[in-house]
Amino acid sequence: xxxxFYDLEISLLKPEVRSSRxxxxxxxxxxxxxxxxxxxxxxxxxxxxxxxLSVDKVxxxxxxxxARELSEDxxxxxxxxxxxxxxxxxxxxxxxxxxxxxxxNWQMIFHQGTVVSKQSNS
Numbered sequence: 001x002x003x004x005f006y007d008l009e010i011s012l013l014k015p016e017v018r019s020s021r022x023x024x025x026x027x028x029x030x031x032x033x034x035x036x037x038x039x040x041x042x043x044x045x046x047x048x049x050x051x052x053l054s055v056d057k058v059x060x061x062x063x064x065x066x067a068r069e070l071s072e073d074x075x076x077x078x079x080x081x082x083x084x085x086x087x088x089x090x091x092x093x094x095x096x097x098x099x100x101x102x103x104x105n106w107q108m109i110f111h112q113g114t115v116v117s118k119q120s121n122s
Contacts, residue, residue, distance in 0.1 A: 015058070033109070060082070077096065098110040
């Protein structure tokens with residue numbers, strides 16, 4: 001189970017998926033909500049727009065990944081990311097997502113990212 005949901009989460013961190021509205025639409029549920037690390041609350045429309053319009057060069061490293069079944073059709077993932085932006089800024093965050101099986105496919109219905117460390121090389 002961990003590998004399957006790890007692959008789903010990793011796909012959302014890939015630039016080619018983040019820049020594709022079609023791919024994001026498949027992975028993010030219509031009733032999706034996010035508590036962003038900025039303190040804002042975002043919904044599917046906001047998230048798809050923000051991710052697909054991002055021009056920053058971003059690299060992610062994922063660690064401490066866990067998936068746990070909440071019910072037959074709900075899974076929670078938790079993990080840590082190290083995000084490097086434009087080779088200048090490093091942000092370490094704790095993340096949690098809830099995935100729901102909808103019509104036979106798994107889609108993210110909730111996500112929260114909490115920044116634990118921010119460093120800049122400039």
